[in-house]
Amino acid sequence: MRFSWQRFCAIVAKEFIQMRRDRLTFAMMLGIPLMQLILFGYAINSDPKHLPTAVYSADNGTFSRTIVWAMRNSSYFDITREPQSEAEIQKLLAQGTVQFVVEIPVDFSRKLLRGEQPDLLLEADATDPMAIGYAVGAMNSLTPIVLNRDLTGPLAKLRASSAPFNLVLHQHYNPENITQYNIVPGLMGVILTMTMVIITALAITRERESGTMENLLSTPLRPVEVIIGKIVPYIMVGYMQIFLILVAAKFLFDVPMVGSVPLLLAVAFLFIVAHLAVGITFSTIARNQRQAMQMGMFFFLPNILLSGYMFPFRGMPGWAQDIGEILPLTHFLRVVRGILLKGNGFAEIAPDLWPIALFLVVMLAIGIKRYRQTLD
Amino acid sequence: MSASELVIDVHGVTKKFGGRTVVNDIAMQVRHGEIYGFLGPNGSGKTTFLRMLCGLLKPDAGSGQCLGFDFRAQSSKIKKQVGYMTQRFSFYEDLTIEENLDFIARIYGVQQRKAAVEKSLERLGMTERRKQLAGELSGGWKQRLALSACLIHEPQLLLLDEPTAGVDPKARRDFWDEIQQLAGAGLTVLITTHYMDEAERCNRVAYISYGNLLASGTVEEVLKNSKLTTWEVTGGNLHELAEKIRGKLGVEQVVAFGSTLHVSGSDVEKLRASVSSLITGDHHWKKIQSGLEEVFISLMETAKDNYS
Numbered sequence: 082m083r084f085s086w087q088r089f090c091a092i093v094a095k096e097f098i099q100m101r102r103d104r105l106t107f108a109m110m111l112g113i114p115l116m117q118l119i120l121f122g123y124a125i126n127s128d129p130k131h132l133p134t135a136v137y138s139a140d141n142g143t144f145s146r147t148i149v150w151a152m153r154n155s156s157y158f159d160i161t162r163e164p165q166s167e168a169e170i171q172k173l174l175a176q177g178t179v180q181f182v183v184e185i186p187v188d189f190s191r192k193l194l195r196g197e198q199p200d201l202l203l204e205a206d207a208t209d210p211m212a213i214g215y216a217v218g219a220m221n222s223l224t225p226i227v228l229n230r231d232l233t234g235p236l237a238k239l240r241a242s243s244a245p246f247n248l249v250l251h252q253h254y255n256p257e258n259i260t261q262y263n264i265v266p267g268l269m270g271v272i273l274t275m276t277m278v279i280i281t282a283l284a285i286t287r288e289r290e291s292g293t294m295e296n297l298l299s300t301p302l303r304p305v306e307v308i309i310g311k312i313v314p315y316i317m318v319g320y321m322q323i324f325l326i327l328v329a330a331k332f333l334f335d336v337p338m339v340g341s342v343p344l345l346l347a348v349a350f351l352f353i354v355a356h357l358a359v360g361i362t363f364s365t366i367a368r369n370q371r372q373a374m375q376m377g378m379f380f381f382l383p384n385i386l387l388s389g390y391m392f393p394f395r396g397m398p399g400w401a402q403d404i405g406e407i408l409p410l411t412h413f414l415r416v417v418r419g420i421l422l423k424g425n426g427f428a429e430i431a432p433d434l435w436p437i438a439l440f441l442v443v444m445l446a447i448g449i450k451r452y453r454q455t456l457d
Numbered sequence: 458m459s460a461s462e463l464v465i466d467v468h469g470v471t472k473k474f475g476g477r478t479v480v481n482d483i484a485m486q487v488r489h490g491e492i493y494g495f496l497g498p499n500g501s502g503k504t505t506f507l508r509m510l511c512g513l514l515k516p517d518a519g520s521g522q523c524l525g526f527d528f529r530a531q532s533s534k535i536k537k538q539v540g541y542m543t544q545r546f547s548f549y550e551d552l553t554i555e556e557n558l559d560f561i562a563r564i565y566g567v568q569q570r571k572a573a574v575e576k577s578l579e580r581l582g583m584t585e586r587r588k589q590l591a592g593e594l595s596g597g598w599k600q601r602l603a604l605s606a607c608l609i610h611e612p613q614l615l616l617l618d619e620p621t622a623g624v625d626p627k628a629r630r631d632f633w634d635e636i637q638q639l640a641g642a643g644l645t646v647l648i649t650t651h652y653m654d655e656a657e658r659c660n661r662v663a664y665i666s667y668g669n670l671l672a673s674g675t676v677e678e679v680l681k682n683s684k685l686t687t688w689e690v691t692g693g694n695l696h697e698l699a700e701k702i703r704g705k706l707g708v709e710q711v712v713a714f715g716s717t718l719h720v721s722g723s724d725v726e727k728l729r730a731s732v733s734s735l736i737t738g739d740h741h742w743k744k745i746q747s748g749l750e751e752v753f754i755s756l757m758e759t760a761k762d763n764y765s
Contacts, residue, residue: 091563094560095552095560099552102552103551291547293547293549298513299536300536301536301566
């Protein structure tokens with residue numbers, strides 16, 4: 082028996098009717114991307130500013146006042162406390178009331194004038210290294226510069242000597258370090274990964290649980306017809322999600338779209354089908370919908386942690402990068418960010434296409450092979 | 458196709474799940490246009506046998522033909538001409554009656570689909586309720602919908618797996634009238650059931666227990682071949698008598714039917730001796746023809762003995 086277009090269409094039509102009837106699931110498929118976009122898009126910021134800071138100054142000289150003023154102006158530090166003792170400082174840090182404490186020792190200004198290079202102590206709550214990184218960096222570059230203004234006339238010799246070369250920093254593609262430019266395009270991949278795997282896995286296990294699979298198997302339907310017939314409607318759902326995300330990226334977050342959107346949509350096809358194939362494979366293993374759901378979550382976690390969506394991919398050890406390279410999301414993130422932010426064309430993204438395609442072929446082969454035509 | 462031609466002719470059919478033999482070396486011949494009843498207790502292998510016939514399970518051994526096709530190698534050809542009605546309602550509860558029928562018609566590639574669906578709705582008497590979701594139907598209506606869906610591609614053979622379980626007596630009778638009409642029109646029906654009155658409406662029956670075929674033939678043949686003798690006792694204190702008579706030599710079954718007591722056993726002489734010793738003056742007793750139920754229960758208990 083050969084592939085029958087008519088039987089395939091029957092499955093597609095049935096899936097569309099069921100999707101229309103199951104309004105809650107349909108609403109979730111479009112509601113999840115919207116909610117995640119708004120939550121993650123507005124909430125995640127890898128360059129935090131206005132961190133609460135305590136200042137403990139035993140020196141009332143000009144220079145200490147200049148430093149405090151400069152910190153406040155950098156927008157990284159908000160001076161919220163002025164503790165009076167060492168014990169109070171430790172308490173503030175331990176309770177997490179402040180992120181930083183600046184201690185200016187006695188005679189700071191006088192020692193500075195004498196050229197004795199006094200210490201300025203910056204204490205940080207470093208439990209979350211990401212939260213303080215940028216602020217510490219700002220502090221490093223800001224102090225010598227601000228003091229130079231006060232060191233005039235005979236004091237000019239105390240000015241910080243400039244480095245023997247000029248470092249020119251040019252941050253490409255996202256010069257202002259706007260986190261959303263990274264997060265929002267990435268979310269497209271993350272949302273597709275999560276929803277596509279789970280809905281297909283559920284769609285097939287539901288047939289088995291409700292007994293309708295027995296009926297399908299007793300008809301002339303072939304596995305390929307069932308599988309492809311079930312995939313097609315969800316490809317369209319995937320595109321609706323992409324459309325929503327692109328619109329939000331453009332109008333809510335002003336994410337630049339430098340490259341070709343049609344190229345992005347074409348790559349998304351590969352990516353969506355790869356995950357639908359994962360869902361089908363899961364459904365052939367899971368005995369019920371609960372197990373299918375758990376397997377979906379099990380697949381989702383390494384994707385979100387190892388793909389470079391949450392944490393820098395190059396910061397992971399080699400073995401973790403190797404796992405990450407297998408996952409289609411890793412490559413899709415590079416493609417999406419590449420096309421939207423860098424304006425990459427086909428030549429630049431090609432190295433990330435074949436791993437997605439390979440994953441797709443392997444998964445689809447497993448899914449179709451495992452999808453049994455009998456109940457054995 | 459002549460009336461005596463065999464629609465199903467299989468032998469040696471065996472199926473094992475793990476190390477357990479669920480269907481053991483079963484042979485079955487079903488003639489064209491007959492209603493063949495397949496009986497047996499729960500878990501005896503009836504459903505497994507039906508599933509093997511329509512290609513849902515692969516038999517471990519056996520050979521033969523079904524509708525002229527090799528039942529092991531050509532199951533895809535058999536599927537096109539078989540209507541299989543599962544034990545559990547297996548159509549889509551979130552699709553309407555019409556959508557379910559249309560879906561099945563499309564899958565079987567029915568010619569003039571719209572007309573076929575329309576005809577099916579009319580026969581069901583559901584033309585006005587076509588937009589109703591299948592999940593909202595009562596048990597009896599679900600069963601009728603399932604039957605109509607099985608018939609939409611005009612199959613040659615109908616496999617019905619306990620179609621009347623949990624259906625009220627009126628609906629059960631209507632269902633059987635319909636089956637008999639269909640058989641009259643030349644459709645062959647293989648039906649599994651627990652009900653003895655349904656077995657008596659079949660042209661032929663087979664009884665299976667623990668995967669073994671214990672008896673087959675027409676109802677009369679099955680009764681005649683059984684060595685079971687039954688005495689009907691009336692009058693007196695039957696409850697007391699039943700307690701006394703149970704377990705006596707040669708007594709295999711003691712069943713109360715309202716105001717009568719049926720006592721059966723396969724050894725005529727021992728049974729007579731046991732019964733006559735306990736009967737008092739105010740009891741009447743006479744030998745009657747054993748019923749199908751007694752015969753089957755006897756068969757089932759013998760089979761259990763053979764196994765243990």
